[in-house]
Amino acid sequence: MDTGTHIVMGLALGGLATLDPVVAGSTATASSVLAATIIGSQIPDIDTVLKLRNNAVYIRNHRGITHSIPAVLLWPVLITGVIYPFNPEADLLHLWLWTFLAVFLHVFVDIFNSYGTQALRPFTCKWVALGVINTFDPFIFAIHVAGLFLWVFGSHPGYTFLAVYALIIIYYLHRFYYKGKLTKIVKEMIPDATDIIIAPTMKNHEWRIAVMTEKQFFVGRAHRIHVRILDQYSRVPVPDTPVLKAAKKDSNLSAFLSFSPVYRWEMDEFDDHYEVRFIDLRYRSNGHYPFVAVVKLDLDLNILSSYTGWIYSEEKLRKKLEFIPG
Numbered sequence: 626m627d628t629g630t631h632i633v634m635g636l637a638l639g640g641l642a643t644l645d646p647v648v649a650g651s652t653a654t655a656s657s658v659l660a661a662t663i664i665g666s667q668i669p670d671i672d673t674v675l676k677l678r679n680n681a682v683y684i685r686n687h688r689g690i691t692h693s694i695p696a697v698l699l700w701p702v703l704i705t706g707v708i709y710p711f712n713p714e715a716d717l718l719h720l721w722l723w724t725f726l727a728v729f730l731h732v733f734v735d736i737f738n739s740y741g742t743q744a745l746r747p748f749t750c751k752w753v754a755l756g757v758i759n760t761f762d763p764f765i766f767a768i769h770v771a772g773l774f775l776w777v778f779g780s781h782p783g784y785t786f787l788a789v790y791a792l793i794i795i796y797y798l799h800r801f802y803y804k805g806k807l808t809k810i811v812k813e814m815i816p817d818a819t820d821i822i823i824a825p826t827m828k829n830h831e832w833r834i835a836v837m838t839e840k841q842f843f844v845g846r847a848h849r850i851h852v853r854i855l856d857q858y859s860r861v862p863v864p865d866t867p868v869l870k871a872a873k874k875d876s877n878l879s880a881f882l883s884f885s886p887v888y889r890w891e892m893d894e895f896d897d898h899y900e901v902r903f904i905d906l907r908y909r910s911n912g913h914y915p916f917v918a919v920v921k922l923d924l925d926l927n928i929l930s931s932y933t934g935w936i937y938s939e940e941k942l943r944k945k946l947e948f949i950p951g
Contacts, residue, residue, distance in 0.1 A: 626734050627761040633769035635666030635727055640782030642723045653714035658723045661708050665727030668700050680934040681880035692732045693746035701725040739824040757800040759825040807832060807847050815843060822887060824907055835887045835906045844906050858889050871926040872901040877933040881918030898923050
């Protein structure tokens with residue numbers, strides 16, 4: 626989920642903790658738990674700082690080791706170890722328990738969006754992504770904010786957020802049901818589909834669709850249970866040519882390929898260079914595919930420049946590649 630949602634979830638867990646008699650009976654414990662749940666709801670995303678290096682490092686590592694099983698066990702110990710000395714009157718066990726719940730819930734809810742996490746690491750480095758909740762879900766954020774307002778105006782925080790999370794569980798079940806229904810419809814439309822990716826958007830009834838068959842890619846959109854195929858491409862295997870082999874050695878393209886399960890590729894040859902472009906088909910927006918990886922090579926197959934990330938205009942891409950025509 627996005628940072629804003631994780632913040633309100635941390636506050637909500639601090640309110641929910643008041644149902645714990647040990648927390649409710651101690652001001653020191655309650656204040657420490659609230660601080661810990663806020664921090665614990667954020668700490669797995671500390672790897673966001675990798676963006677300062679470059680997109681390739683960020684794509685490869687975000688939601689990786691910081692969301693792994695060892696990290697989920699380690700973060701609560703570290704957070705509790707930092708907070709407890711400032712408030713030694715707090716109950717140490719319950720402080721750790723609520724901190725652990727905050728960290729665990731952060732990783733758990735991240736599993737439900739399209740990006741997923743390496744939550745089962747070190748047992749497997751496979752990305753776990755269920756694709757039913759958008760990274761920012763307006764309903765989930767709004768219902769948390771509503772609960773916080775009720776808390777401010779005197780509602781019991783524990784019972785308030787117990788009701789909030791009961792509604793969210795029902796919402797998640799509804800999303801799974803909806804996605805399953807759309808998957809069935811797509812299978813009926815494209816019976817020879819080998820892979821079907823149905824991804825949520827910020828709009829509750831809008832879904833992105835990418836389908837692979839042995840010979841084609843289909844890109845579509847669903848509104849409620851109405852599915853439209855918007856684009857169709859031939860599925861051309863990436864050839865084992867010297868240019869493509871050299872491009873694949875680039876860190877940006879390598880990161881893209883580790884992240885994107887469905888893409889098409891293009892290669893252009895110019896007088897003084899080659900340009901290889903890989904395009905993720907999952908994120909079609911207004912007729913444009915913004916998530917790409919581009920590698921520019923000279924005629925001797927040396928990499929001149931490259932980029933991977935979100936690009937919404939060719940002009941911005943050229944600036945990223947520092948490309949000067951001619």
